Amino acid sequence: MxxxxxxxxxxxxxxxxxxxxxxxxxxxxxxxxxxxxxxxxxxxxxxxxxxxxxxxxxxxxxxxxxxxxxxxxxxxxxxxxxxxxxxxxxxxxxxxxxxxxxxxxxxxxxxxxxxxxxxxxxxxxxxxxxxxxxxxxxxxxxxxxxxxxxxxxxxxxxxxxxxxxxxxxxxxxxxxxxxxxxxxxxxxxxxxxxxxxxxxxxxxxxxxxxxxxxxxxxxxxxxxxxxxxxxxxxxxxxxxxxxxxxxxxxxxxxxxxxxxxxxxxxxxxxxxxxxxxxxxxxxxxxxxxxxxxxxxxxxETPAVTETGTATPDYDGMRLDHVTFAYPTTPRPLPGPESSSSRPLPESDGWEPESASSLLPLEGELSATRTEGVSAGSTPILADFSLDVPATGILGVQGPSGRGKSTTIKLLMRYWDPQSGGVTLSGTPLPDVDAHHRRRVQALMGQETHLFDGTIRDNLLLALPQGERVDDSVSNAATDAAATDAAATDGLLRDALAKASALELVDSLPKGIDTPVGELGDRLSEGERQRIGLARVFLRDADLVLYDEPTSRLDALNEAVILKSIRDTSEGRAAVLFSHRESAMRVADHVVTF
The missing domain is CATH 1.20.1560.10 (ABC transporter type 1, transmembrane domain)
Incomplete structure (x- = not known):
């Protein structure tokens, strides 16, 4: 300069x-x-x-x-x-x-x-x-x-x-x-x-x-x-x-x-x-x-601060008398509060009256965003306890709006509860190393986000080069991912097979190298869910959280996804959150909200 x-x-x-x-x-x-x-x-x-x-x-x-x-x-x-x-x-x-x-x-x-x-x-x-x-x-x-x-x-x-x-x-x-x-x-x-x-x-x-x-x-x-x-x-x-x-x-x-x-x-x-x-x-x-x-x-201060260093082996999780409510203080976008949003004069033919009801004006659009989704101060969860087993499938059923997704966010430590505690293998979650926690846990949400690339690219997100994939096979798998494309394909195909998606992928013109398009738009909802499920399986986590994984699927695709979850949950833990009773049939134990 x-x-x-x-x-x-x-x-x-x-x-x-x-x-x-x-x-x-x-x-x-x-x-x-x-x-x-x-x-x-x-x-x-x-x-x-x-x-x-x-x-x-x-x-x-x-x-x-x-x-x-x-x-x-x-x-x-x-x-x-x-x-x-x-x-x-x-x-x-x-x-x-x-x-x-x-x-x-x-x-x-x-x-x-x-x-x-x-x-x-x-x-x-x-x-x-x-x-x-x-x-x-x-x-x-x-x-x-x-x-x-x-x-x-x-x-x-x-x-x-x-x-x-x-x-x-x-x-x-x-x-x-x-x-x-x-x-x-x-x-x-x-x-x-x-x-x-x-x-x-x-x-x-x-x-x-x-x-x-x-x-x-x-x-x-x-x-x-x-x-x-x-x-x-x-x-x-x-x-x-x-x-x-x-x-x-x-x-x-x-x-x-x-x-x-x-x-x-x-x-x-x-x-x-x-x-x-x-x-x-x-x-x-x-x-x-x-x-x-x-x-x-x-x-801006994050919702949680990661300072934990503990790396306990997974032996279950627990929410102990947890109370949690989303912050509700409006948070406008950064900028001077004095900036105005003056109404404009009408212009001939510029905007029909019907348009005005579709969207708030700019000032409203930027001034009413909040930290959470709660409309009031009533807790989403009040004195709530939940035991997540070390192995097996726990089903959590309840209608929408009862706090199922909030429970997942607390288990993943997106937020900390206002009272009570969340533990991983008996260790308070804030004391657990964040990278270790993300290695132990995996999440499959209601929507599977696929990036604009090939199926292979999207699957490899769960298999980063140089990272252990599984305590028993990780060294070999990681070395193969770095040096042997054939062995890597084997890992990907095995995950696709577990997700009942291998036949689908093989039927595509370019197989595993088929582009999925932006946001996976070239695939159907069920196909995206199966690819997402394969990605979760490829992560090989000790605890997998499923947030309404079948809520947007038909009965056939739901059965395929549930069978895959059932078959891959032996010897590890899974929590299946859903409002559907049909999804609970694969659970070993069901908790109702």
């Missing part, structure tokens, strides 16, 4: 001094040398300035962007680290589109600060000092005139400009994130929108939010244009005032005229770095809003 500032300073000095040396050469040719400089030195100085300007401009831009992009990579890495630290509990209240905007657009906007703010400020301050020193050798009054002019353009104008755009940046970033949320949500639910004939209504909602965002951008552009015009007029006025001063001083001392004209040329050519400062507020209003959002994410 220092090198970039130095290069920029030299470049701007060269650009400013180019016409100054031209004027000096002209006066030297007329027999009135300034700074005792002849024609040849003046021409040589012009050539050097021209070459330096181009070279230093390139060096400045290269170094600024090199530093900026390195810092952006660092910030993006820190943002992902924050997401990992907060997941999954603290991310439940954030829209996915907003999180995507946070780690992409918001991070990228920081480039404006690092590449186009720090060095321009240093360059403007440094060049102003150098110009003032040079002008002192020509005429002290001209040095004072330059300092006064630069203070007006570089300090007063940006200060007033900043007051006009202070709230626009946060508003634009919040509305852009809301639009991202809606767009992502609609893209994922496009099939339902089409089937229910709501396409026009959803487009109207997107159009309304887009117009709101566009209106704020227009406001920012208008303010930017207004102050750019004011700055330009002020430069013209200050230059004119300087010319009047030159005339007055030349009239008092005619022999001093050449030096005064050179000084005037220097002042008239010196406003470039300072003018860049007057445009900073428009560029920085979104950058600072993005920085606040990003740093708020990094500073």
């Amino acid at each position: 220092a090198a970039a500032s130095l290069a920029g300073t030299v470049g701007h000095l060269a650009a400013t001094m180019l016409p100054v040396f031209a004027m000096i050469g002209a006066f030297a040719l007329a027999g009135h040398p300034v700074w005792s400089m002849g024609v040849a030195p003046a021409v040589a100085a012009m050539i050097v300035c021209a070459l330096l300007r181009g070279l230093m401009r390139y060096v400045e831009q290269y170094l600024n962007h090199n530093v900026a992009f390195r810092l952006l990579a660092l910030f993006r890495s820190k943002a992902f680290a924050a997401l990992r630290r907060l997941a999954p509990a603290k991310l439940a209240g954030h829209g996915k589109g907003d999180l995507i905007a946070l780690v992409t657009t918001d991070v990228e906007l920081l480039e404006i600060f690092f590449a186009h703010t720090i060095s321009p400020v240093v360059i403007a301050a440094t060049t102003t000092v150098v110009y003032a020193v040079l002008l002192l050798t020509l005429d002290p009054w001209m040095a004072l005139a330059l300092i006064a002019a630069h203070l007006v353009i570089g300090v007063l104008v940006p200060r007033f400009f900043a007051t006009g755009v202070r709230n626009l940046g946060p508003t634009i970033r919040r509305q852009a994130s809301s639009l991202d949320d809606v767009m992502l949500d609609d893209m994922r639910g496009l099939g339902e929108i089409i089937r229910f004939g709501r396409g026009e209504d959803r487009v109207a909602v997107i159009a309304r939010l887009t117009k709101r965002l566009w209106t704020e951008h227009v406001r920012l552009s208008r303010v930017n244009g207004r102050f750019a015009g004011i700055a330009g007029v002020l430069v013209l006025a200050l230059t004119t005032a300087t010319a009047v001063l030159v005339i007055a001083l030349a009239a008092a001392a005619p022999l001093h005229g050449p030096a005064l004209v050179v000084a005037f040329t220097l002042i008239a050519s010196s406003f470039g770095p300072t003018m860049a400062l007057s445009a900073l507020p428009a560029n920085l209003t979104q950058t600072f809003a993005s920085a606040r959002r990003l740093f708020a994410l990094m500073d």
Whole structure:
């Protein structure tokens, strides 16, 4: 950054001094040398300035962007680290589109600060000092005139400009994130929108939010244009005032005229770095809003803090007189609370009345997210106890909303209970090493998330290179995963067979290398569940938690999944959470909520 500032300073000095040396050469040719400089030195100085300007401009831009992009990579890495630290509990209240905007657009906007703010400020301050020193050798009054002019353009104008755009940046970033949320949500639910004939209504909602965002951008552009015009007029006025001063001083001392004209040329050519400062507020209003959002994410406290070091062998789990309620304090997205969400005037034909009922306005969308899903302070679980066996299948049955998924989150330590305790093999769960706990446990949720890759890619997520897969076969399996593709295929095919998915995979055109599409859209719900089940089996955990694994499946696919769970649970523990009585037939013991 220092090198970039130095290069920029030299470049701007060269650009400013180019016409100054031209004027000096002209006066030297007329027999009135300034700074005792002849024609040849003046021409040589012009050539050097021209070459330096181009070279230093390139060096400045290269170094600024090199530093900026390195810092952006660092910030993006820190943002992902924050997401990992907060997941999954603290991310439940954030829209996915907003999180995507946070780690992409918001991070990228920081480039404006690092590449186009720090060095321009240093360059403007440094060049102003150098110009003032040079002008002192020509005429002290001209040095004072330059300092006064630069203070007006570089300090007063940006200060007033900043007051006009202070709230626009946060508003634009919040509305852009809301639009991202809606767009992502609609893209994922496009099939339902089409089937229910709501396409026009959803487009109207997107159009309304887009117009709101566009209106704020227009406001920012208008303010930017207004102050750019004011700055330009002020430069013209200050230059004119300087010319009047030159005339007055030349009239008092005619022999001093050449030096005064050179000084005037220097002042008239010196406003470039300072003018860049007057445009900073428009560029920085979104950058600072993005920085606040990003740093708020990094500073957010996770739901649980992992400090445990114990690594007990699995011998059952217990929830002992647990009471738990989700936090209900509203948590708005990071940003100034004062940012407004002003209603827009109606426009002819822009949005039908039916669209207004489909989506809350932007202010509502960002202000009502909460830490949890509970609508009140009533505990989801109150003085609740549950024993998870060391082996066998425990069935947990109950209607939706009774706390089955919450129980899973406590067992996985997504949250800690407000009272009571959760233990793993008699060890309090907070004292257990997080990596060990994730190795011992595996979870199959209601939805199986498949990444946009092949079936092989999605299965290998459960078999990371270099990680033990099973105490009895892990060493051989891990070595095979790293060195022998055939042995790895054997592991994957065995897991698929356990999940009753091998015949399905073999029937596909490319077998295990068949692409599944984004979110696994090329597979049916039942096929995705089977692939997800194979992935869980491949993990070979001591305790597998199944959260409504068959709730979205037909009777045939449910029977296949339950048979696979039954066949693979011998010698290990499984907890099957479901509202279906049919799912409980494979359980060794059933607990009813």
